[in-house]
Amino acid sequence: MTSSSASATSSAREAEQSVTNRLGLWVFLATEVLFFGGMFVAYVIYRHTYPEAFRAGARLMEFGLGTTNTAVLLVSSFFMALGDRAARAGDRRQLRRCLLCVATLGVVFLGIKAVEYHSKFADHLVPGPDFSGTRGPLEIFMTLYFAMTGLHALHMLFGLGAISWLLWRNAGGRPVPVEPVAMVGLYWHFVDCVWIFLYPLFYLPGR
Amino acid sequence: MSADAPPPGYLAAEPGILAWFRTLDHKRIGLLYLFSITGFFMIGAAAAACMRVALLSPQGNLIVSDTYNRLFTLHGVVMIWFFLIPAVPNVLGNFVLPLAIGARDVAFPRLNLASWYIFMAGGALVLYAIAAGGVDTGWTFYTPYSSTYSNGHVMAMAAGVFIAGFSSIFTGLNFIVTIHRLRAPGLTWFRLPLFVWSLYATSIILVLATPILAITLFLMALERGLGVGVFDPKIGGDPLLFQHLFWFYSHPAVYVMILPGMGVVSELFACFARRRIFGYRVMACALLAIAALGFLVWGHHMFVSSQSLYAGLVFSLLSFLVSVPSAVKVFNWTATLHRGSIRLDTPMLYALGFVALFTIGGLTGLFLASLAVDVHVHGTYFIVAHFHYVMVGGMVMAYLGGIHYWWPKISGRLYPEWIARSSAVIIFLGFNLTFFPQFVLGYLGMPRRYAIYPPEFHTLNVCSTAGAAVLGLGYLLPLIYLPWSFFRGAPAGPNPWDATGLEWRTASPPPPHNFEETPVVTAEPYDYPPPP
Numbered sequence: 029m030t031s032s033s034a035s036a037t038s039s040a041r042e043a044e045q046s047v048t049n050r051l052g053l054w055v056f057l058a059t060e061v062l063f064f065g066g067m068f069v070a071y072v073i074y075r076h077t078y079p080e081a082f083r084a085g086a087r088l089m090e091f092g093l094g095t096t097n098t099a100v101l102l103v104s105s106f107f108m109a110l111g112d113r114a115a116r117a118g119d120r121r122q123l124r125r126c127l128l129c130v131a132t133l134g135v136v137f138l139g140i141k142a143v144e145y146h147s148k149f150a151d152h153l154v155p156g157p158d159f160s161g162t163r164g165p166l167e168i169f170m171t172l173y174f175a176m177t178g179l180h181a182l183h184m185l186f187g188l189g190a191i192s193w194l195l196w197r198n199a200g201g202r203p204v205p206v207e208p209v210a211m212v213g214l215y216w217h218f219v220d221c222v223w224i225f226l227y228p229l230f231y232l233p234g235r
Numbered sequence: 236m237s238a239d240a241p242p243p244g245y246l247a248a249e250p251g252i253l254a255w256f257r258t259l260d261h262k263r264i265g266l267l268y269l270f271s272i273t274g275f276f277m278i279g280a281a282a283a284a285c286m287r288v289a290l291l292s293p294q295g296n297l298i299v300s301d302t303y304n305r306l307f308t309l310h311g312v313v314m315i316w317f318f319l320i321p322a323v324p325n326v327l328g329n330f331v332l333p334l335a336i337g338a339r340d341v342a343f344p345r346l347n348l349a350s351w352y353i354f355m356a357g358g359a360l361v362l363y364a365i366a367a368g369g370v371d372t373g374w375t376f377y378t379p380y381s382s383t384y385s386n387g388h389v390m391a392m393a394a395g396v397f398i399a400g401f402s403s404i405f406t407g408l409n410f411i412v413t414i415h416r417l418r419a420p421g422l423t424w425f426r427l428p429l430f431v432w433s434l435y436a437t438s439i440i441l442v443l444a445t446p447i448l449a450i451t452l453f454l455m456a457l458e459r460g461l462g463v464g465v466f467d468p469k470i471g472g473d474p475l476l477f478q479h480l481f482w483f484y485s486h487p488a489v490y491v492m493i494l495p496g497m498g499v500v501s502e503l504f505a506c507f508a509r510r511r512i513f514g515y516r517v518m519a520c521a522l523l524a525i526a527a528l529g530f531l532v533w534g535h536h537m538f539v540s541s542q543s544l545y546a547g548l549v550f551s552l553l554s555f556l557v558s559v560p561s562a563v564k565v566f567n568w569t570a571t572l573h574r575g576s577i578r579l580d581t582p583m584l585y586a587l588g589f590v591a592l593f594t595i596g597g598l599t600g601l602f603l604a605s606l607a608v609d610v611h612v613h614g615t616y617f618i619v620a621h622f623h624y625v626m627v628g629g630m631v632m633a634y635l636g637g638i639h640y641w642w643p644k645i646s647g648r649l650y651p652e653w654i655a656r657s658s659a660v661i662i663f664l665g666f667n668l669t670f671f672p673q674f675v676l677g678y679l680g681m682p683r684r685y686a687i688y689p690p691e692f693h694t695l696n697v698c699s700t701a702g703a704a705v706l707g708l709g710y711l712l713p714l715i716y717l718p719w720s721f722f723r724g725a726p727a728g729p730n731p732w733d734a735t736g737l738e739w740r741t742a743s744p745p746p747p748h749n750f751e752e753t754p755v756v757t758a759e760p761y762d763y764p765p766p767p
Contacts, residue, residue, distance in 0.1 A: 047416065052409075055442055063447075066446070066451060066480055155463040156461060167463070171457070172465060175454065
C-alpha cells in the first residue's frame, strides 16, 4: 500500500517535471526562432533590394539535391514521430529501429549538403576574393546561403549527437527514455521546420 | 551554536572552496555571480577613472586618442554585458527568486551553473581582448569600421560577448520556467511580488532579444574574419542593416538594465513605507508593457543614420509611448509613500535616489525621442548623461539598494547602518556632480568619444571628474564594510526589516533547501497593516 502510493507520488512528480522540461524546451525554441530570424530579416531585405541577383543565385543551386534533401529530412521527422510513439508504448526494439533510421537520414542529409558545398567550392562560387562572378549582390546571396544552411547543418550535428545519446540511453538496462525522446524529437522537428523555410528561399526563386 | 552567531545555513552546507564551483544551489550561484560581476565592475570603473582623469585637460595630455577609444570601448563592453545586464537578474534574481516564490531552487539548477561557466568563458575572452591591446570600435561594433578597418582585437571581444549572451538566454529561460512552474501553493500571478514580475519581464526580453545580438555579431565576425559579410557596401551590402539588427537587441537590452531595478525598488518602497504598492496590478502590467514596447523603438538610436523620415516619425512616436508606463511607475511609487510610515534606512535611500535619478534620465529621454532635438544632441555628452542617469543613477542605485536590503538574508548578518547611509548619500551626490555637468556640456555641443575638447568646456569637465572621484569613494565604502559585516556583523535574524515576502519567512542565511516547510500563500503581497 505504502509503496504503491509512494510510486504514485513519484509518477506525479515525473509528470510535473515533464511539463517543466517541455516548457523549458519551448522557450529555448523561441530563442532559436529569433536566432535564425535575424538572418531571415537580412535575406528579406536583400532579396527585396536585389531580386535579379537572388534569382540568378537560385539558378546556381542544385535543385535536385536540395529537393531530395527536403524529402530526406521530412522522412526523418516521420521516423522521429514513430520513435516517440514507440517510446511511449515502451517498445525498446521499435524505438531503436526508428532512431537508427532518423540518424541514417540525418547523415544522408549532411552528406548531400557536403556534396553541394563541394561543388560550390569547385565552381568558385564561395564569396570572397576567389569568387568567380563579378563582385556584388550575388555574393550576398551566397554568403546568406552558406551562413544559413551552415548554421542549420550545425544544428543537425547537435541533433545527431542527441540521437546517438538516445540510442545509448535506450541500450542500457535503464527504463525506456520516454521523456528524452519527446524532447529531442521536438528539437529535431524544429530543425526540420527551419529547412522547410530555407529550401524555397534558396532553391526556388525564379523557378 | 552561540547566541551571537547566525545559523550556518547554505553557506556552511558543503565545506571547501571546490564545492562552490560544483554547486547547484541557486543561492551559491548568485554569490558566484556577485563576485564575478564585482570584479568586472572594478575593471570597467578603472577604465572610466582613466578617462575622467584624462579629460581634466582639454589637450588630452595624459593619453593619446587611440588609447582613449580603447578605454571607452572597454568601459562600455564590460559595464553593459558583464555588469549591468547580469547585475540584478543574475545576482539578486538567482538568490531571491526561488526564495520569493517559495521554491527549493530554480527549475533547472544544472543549467543555472552552466550559465555561470558560460558567462565566465565569455568574460575570459573579453579580458584576453583587453589584455592583448583592446578594441577601439565602441561597444556598438558598428560596421564597416569593426568588420573592415579597426585594428583592435574585435574578434575576441565579439566572441566574448557572443558567448556571454548564451548565459543570459539560459538564465532567462530558467527564470521563465521557474516562475511558471515552481510557485508555492496559493501564490497566484497577482500575488507575486513586483520583483518577480520584473524578473519575468526581463527574462522574456533576454530570451527573445539576445539571439539577435548573437546572429548580428556572427555576421559581423564572418565579414571581418573571412571577408564575406552581408554588410559590406563594396558588394552592395547595407551597413545600416547592422545597426538595425544591433539595436533590435540593444534597445530591449536597455530595459534588461532597468526593469529588474524597478522591481527591486518596488520591494524597497513597500517595505520601508509600510504600505501596499499603490496600483499593484497596473505596476505589474507596466513592467510587461515596457518590455513589449522596448521591441518597437530601436530606430530612435538611428535618427541621424539616414533612415527614412517616416520610419523616424513612427519610432519617435513609439518611443514617447514608453514614457507612459514608466511615468505610471514613478507616480505609483510616489503615491505609495503617501501616508506611509517612512523609514530612511539605507535601502530606502537608494530607492529614493533611484526614483529621482530615473525621473531625470527618463525625462531627458523624451528630448532624445523628439526628432528635431535629437539631431542637435545626438552623439554629444547629453546622451552620455542621459543613459548614465538611467543605467547608473537608476540601475546601479537599485542594485545597491537590493544588495543592502537582502544582505541580511544573504549573509545572515547586518551591515553597519550609518556608514551605509553615508555611502548612499555620497554616491547620490557624487553621481550628480559627475553627470549633471555632462547634460550641459552636451547641450553646448561637446561630442562624446573624444580625448580632446575645446578649452571652453574645461570647467564643467573638471566638475565632472571631481564628481567621479566622490562617486568612486561612495562605491569603495560598500566594498569594505559589506565584506567586513559578512564576518563581523550582528546576526540579522530571519526578518530584520519586518518585511512581507516569502524570503523573510525562512532563516537568515536560509538552509540549502530554502524552507523547512513549503510555505502556503493566502494573501496578496505587501500585506502591511493599514496606516493609522
